[in-house]
Amino acid sequence: MTLEDARRLDAADPLRDYRERFDLPEGVVYLDGNSLGALPKDTPARLEQVVRGEWGNGLIRSWNDADWITLPQRVGAKIAPLIGAEADEVIVCDSVSVNLFKLIGAALNMRPGRKVILSEPGNFPTDLYMIAGLEAQGLAERRLAAPGDLEAALDGDVALLMLTHVHYKAGRTHDMVRLTRAAQDAGALVLWDLSHSGGAVPVDLAACNADFAVGCGYKYLNGGPGAPAYAYVAKRHHAALSQPLTGWMGHAAPFAFTDDYAPAPGASRLLAGTPGILGIAALEVGVDLIAEIGINRLAAKSRALSEFFRKCAAEKLPDLELVSPLDPLARGSQLSFRHTQANAICQALIARGIIGDFRDPDILRFGFAPAYVSFEDVFLAAEGLADIISTRAWDKPEFQQRAAVT
Amino acid sequence: MTLEDARRLDAADPLRDYRERFDLPEGVVYLDGNSLGALPKDTPARLEQVVRGEWGNGLIRSWNDADWITLPQRVGAKIAPLIGAEADEVIVCDSVSVNLFKLIGAALNMRPGRKVILSEPGNFPTDLYMIAGLEAQGLAERRLAAPGDLEAALDGDVALLMLTHVHYKAGRTHDMVRLTRAAQDAGALVLWDLSHSGGAVPVDLAACNADFAVGCGYKYLNGGPGAPAYAYVAKRHHAALSQPLTGWMGHAAPFAFTDDYAPAPGASRLLAGTPGILGIAALEVGVDLIAEIGINRLAAKSRALSEFFRKCAAEKLPDLELVSPLDPLARGSQLSFRHTQANAICQALIARGIIGDFRDPDILRFGFAPAYVSFEDVFLAAEGLADIISTRAWDKPEFQQRAAVT
Known part of the structure; x- marks a missing residue:
């Protein structure tokens, strides 16, 4: 060579x-774009427009006039084709860690009587750590099994199989189709962490019948340091989805300012607080570029x-x-x-x-x-x-x- | 006139x-800076530096070289004097909603046997909504009492009194000293939402002996649309603090990549996912300006x-x-x-x-x-x-x- x-x-x-x-x-x-993606040349100008134009000049009006309010859904819809999802199954919000918590919580709510979250030792740390808080609350129980033992570890106590598609350290992939089917055959739900896949490795969430997924905005999607993450919920779960971070932006009518929570439709109920517009706007530029290449x-x-x-x-x-x-x-x-x-x-x-x-x-x-x-x-x-x-x-x-x- | x-x-x-x-x-x-603060003139240049210099040119090295990794603590320390806190009692992270969840969860962990979160009807919606997810998990029970009835509602079931200092709609303030003392006399902890106070209204968390607080970055701190929020934990709780969103950035040694969670010291354990650098950098400019005025x-x-x-x-x-x-x-x-x-x-x-x-x-x-x-x-x-x-x-x-x- x-x-x-x-x-x-x-x-x-x-x-x-x-x-x-x-x-x-x-x-x-x-060769570290898998940790922090490079800066798209269009990002500085777009941020300048958001900061000087939409924020500085538009001020509060930009929630309507610049349509900030639907930015999480719009950018989510652009990520969807990269991971084999439909537009309204993906939303941009919070961090991977926080989205893991929401979806682990959702899985526990959907599988009453089951408390085990099954994963593998050496999974990306935050994936494993996010179980710890739920364990301390008595809601979850962590079970780890090596890749070859995962299927044997799927028993009637498992609420959720949670794995990262591409291992952050070794780079090896899991067979999403086979493991998803095995987990679902055992009555469990499946959450795929696509942080090291989305934007570089083909993923087909529909074909493998995944229940949930999360992914990272700052690696192959080039959204910038600590860019917001994305979350996926299969449409068949939209009606019943109940996640613990029930914030006002995930409410059916946030500006009615009522005392009682009522979830927004579908994946929008994954929103919690006010979305960080600068971060999502920067991410959109990276996503547009990656989506253009295909x-x-x-x-x-x-x-x-x-x-x-x-x-x-x-x-x-x-x-x-x-x-x-x-x-x-x-x-x-x-x-x-x-x-x-x-x-x-x-x-x-x-x-x-x-x-x-x-x-x-x-x-x-x-x-x-x-x-x-x-x-x-x-x-x-x-x-x-x-x-x-x-x-x-x-x-x-x-x-x-x-x-x-x- | x-x-x-x-x-x-x-x-x-x-x-x-x-x-x-x-x-x-x-x-x-x-006259809507209480909803979205105006753009400081220094913000675009600072963002340009972060985007083109630190991200574009520094790439992954900027986590060390531009000290991105301590940005949440650094900006938290600058907010501290505005709210009567010590530098290491405040950290910038996530949204107000997510921080409420962490601190409600922390209070429940610190008051085993008590499940009631006491607040007032008509509190800012997200404060009330964030209890709903914990209620659905069976961990919390919401109790609402009108301002004049709050003290009477403080019984041995109350784990946490959670109120907003300045009411978002009416603009009236609560007496933080009196209510904090009443709640603590009843064995409860107290969480103050300073979203409509911080940066415009004097707050002295030390003087009122508050346990926890949260606040907003995009109102009087001029951090930009959906800017990250801040959270406060009184130093006396640092050692025992246990919150449910146990992500890798709140780990004692995130880059050791171990399987088991161990909390970082003090308020740093409130971090969950990777901090959004663009948002915190923009917030820092607004905080610097407000802190300069005093x-x-x-x-x-x-x-x-x-x-x-x-x-x-x-x-x-x-x-x-x-x-x-x-x-x-x-x-x-x-x-x-x-x-x-x-x-x-x-x-x-x-x-x-x-x-x-x-x-x-x-x-x-x-x-x-x-x-x-x-x-x-x-x-x-x-x-x-x-x-x-x-x-x-x-x-x-x-x-x-x-x-x-x-």
């Missing part, structure tokens, strides 16, 4: 022009990029342990490797302008955001990684310290 | 230069403005019913009036560039954000109101329709 190979692949890439739609810093190879083209390029990286790395670093599946169809838009010096290697790469990330204790992770990562990026990153490992360039005191956020 | 009186008051106003720090549209009299000067001007409006209105419209207390010390930074045509009058005012708001079914509400409202604004608004009512200018078909958001 050579730089020329990479450039040939870039020249033939049908998505090559989309890189210009992002504002990427000079001299940086960015999930099938993104997924095809994602697989080609990760395969190219894998082959480059295998050629230069035959001993480096790959943690992610070899089969590109069995993994998300990332590759993870194990190395005892993962943190120092990650720091050394960043010092050279090659940004991946480190996941405690020994994982080096590279994400391939297909909308803007090039094959040349991938080649340069693999080359830098090989050089740092083979020359032990990581072995400097300044690369040993652990950053506050990794 | 004449325009000259108003201009004399403006000339003598020690805060008169602060109006220039806000980007107010020409020809608009804005709550005592703001409160003094607020009272002078509302008294001036009240006297102008009383002179021109002696029959208009004032809903807010006559005593400026007994009300917040707003005045509310009752009129059967309140909605149409509000629409007619807006058509003339005088923006107050309408609260269902018959309330006309005017807010006096002391950082940027002038006495001339107040005079013009009272004059416009008097003209619209006395000439029945509201009686046109286009003013009869109800806006989606009021």
Whole structure:
């Protein structure tokens, strides 16, 4: 694999022009879009319009005149086709964590007599942590089973199977169709966390008959740091949906200012407080761009990029342990490797302008955001990684310290 | 009261230069800063820096390099002196609604055997609604008592007294010292909603020995539409605090990625998901400006403005019913009036560039954000109101329709 190979692949890439739609810093190879997506070039102007025009000039009138009030539903409807959902099954609101709480609560309400939330050890921490508060309240009971044991762990106590489609660390995917069916056969509901899928990996919530899902706005959807998240509720549950965060924006008539709660129709009842307009407006720009490219083209390029990286790395670093599946169809838009010096290697790469990330204790992770990562990026990153490992360039005191956020 | 009186008051106003720090549209009299605060002139440049510099150029590195990770605590610490709190007792996160849920849940955890959440009928809807989800889960029981009956309603079943300091509709205040003591004497905890106080009305959480508080970022703190909210926990509760939304950002070591939840120290455990950086960064600009002016000067001007409006209105419209207390010390930074045509009058005012708001079914509400409202604004608004009512200018078909958001 050579730089020329990479450039040939870039020249033939049908998505090559989309890189210009992002504002990427000079001299940086960015393989961490799975943690924070890059800035779309249209975002600053859109935010300027929202801030100066809609807020500064329109003031309170913009809730009506700029239609802020339906922004959560509008952006949710744009995310829907990326995950195999219908427009009114998806809404943008709060964070992934808060949305997990709502939907775990909804599942417990729908399965009285069952308290177990089944997940896997090593799932993304917040998914597991969000069960803890409900456990302390006596409402839920956490059960963890390794991927191969999940189906055996589905008994009559399980209210909800809650899994992340693409594992944040290993990058492996779950079989959504099979696990959803197994859980539903056992009388449980299913919640899929699409944080590491949506916008890069094909998901078909309708085809797998999912009950609930959540996903992240700041990774492959390029919504900006801490962007609002999204939540999905299958239409068949809309009428009965009852979730615990019963705020005024999820009320059937918020501006009637009545004392008693009555839920808004469908997924809109997932809203709690006043939606953060700046955050959702920025997210909309990223979603528009990803939706314009389309999930099938993104997924095809994602697989080609990760395969190219894998082959480059295998050629230069035959001993480096790959943690992610070899089969590109069995993994998300990332590759993870194990190395005892993962943190120092990650720091050394960043010092050279090659940004991946480190996941405690020994994982080096590279994400391939297909909308803007090039094959040349991938080649340069693999080359830098090989050089740092083979020359032990990581072995400097300044690369040993652990950053506050990794 | 004449325009000259108003201009004399403006000339003598020690805060008169602060109006220039806000980007107010020409020809608009804005008396709705109690619903959505105006845009500080520094906000667009700060957001541009966060978006292009910290996100676009810094990318994932900005969690460390721009110290995004401590932004919720930093901005909370700046809000603290406005509400009589210590720096580490306040944190910025989520929405008022979500923070209410956390703190109601925390109170229930701290008062096992007690389930009653006591509030008043007609409290701001989301405060009452947030009890509904917990009621459906069997964890809470809502009890409402009119202000004069609250103390009698405090029995051994009450876990939490939850009230809004300044009533959103009437503008009247509660006596925080007396009610906090009464509730604590009955063994209950107290949660104050400061949404209509913080940044305009003096609050001393320490002096009244409050347990918990929440407040809004988008009203008198000028954080922008749907800005993140803040939450307060008295230091004496920090060690034992246990709230239900146990997300990864409230974990003691989020980047250790362990399976089991362990709370971060103090108020930081109120964090759930990844904080929305754009929203908090915008809020910080508004908070900086309000903190620079200081709550005592703001409160003094607020009272002078509302008294001036009240006297102008009383002179021109002696029959208009004032809903807010006559005593400026007994009300917040707003005045509310009752009129059967309140909605149409509000629409007619807006058509003339005088923006107050309408609260269902018959309330006309005017807010006096002391950082940027002038006495001339107040005079013009009272004059416009008097003209619209006395000439029945509201009686046109286009003013009869109800806006989606009021």
